[in-house]
Amino acid sequence: MPKNKKKLNDKIVNSKNNNKKKTIKEEKYISEESKEMRNFLIILFSIIIIVLIVYGVSKIFIDDEPTEDSGRTVQTGQIDYDKVSIGTMLNRNYSEYYVAIYDEEDTNAVVYSSIITKYLENEDAIKVFFCDLGNKLNSKYYVGSDGETNPNAQNISELALGDLTLIKVENGEITDYIEGLDAFRAEFSK
Helix, strand or coil: CCCCCCCCCCCCCCHHHHHHHHHHHHHHHCCHHHHHHHHHHHHHHHHHHHHHHHHHHHHHHCCCCCCHHHCCCCCCCCCCCCECCHHHCCCCCCCEEEEEEECCCCCCHHHHHHHHHHHHCCCCCCEEEEEECCCCCCHHHECCCCCCCCCCCCCHHHCCECCEEEEEEECCEEEEEEECHHHHHHHHCC
């Protein structure tokens, strides 16, 4: 065979073209699923590393134990079942009870409270609920000491309350409407 002749199967390829064909061949053999899996693993490891860094930094800079002089105290929440709002005062689970309505920030609040406490020491005392006029929910019913109260109120929407009001409720209805300190004392001294 002569030296100048070439076989049909032989290909002459430049070195530049040879590199391009190799990279094309390599990319053809990497499937889309494996590319997605590789991207997923990269994202997963990145998230794990970020979480570990944040955890480590928070452990270093945040003190888990409060110091004794920090002034922070934790108190458990307590529900006072003896307090009611004006909107719920007629639906208690008692057939007969009193609702003492006054502002607990009033200067005479201690006097009112002591009268009620002394009354509740009696064996035949009727349940007494407290309603704070200082509460925002109850303030729209407060007309003050100069305003006109409504001692004939039969339901909540008719209420107009002064500084101290005692309401007696029987079976969900207002039966007595008592105003003023003297009447308050008289009712609880029976």
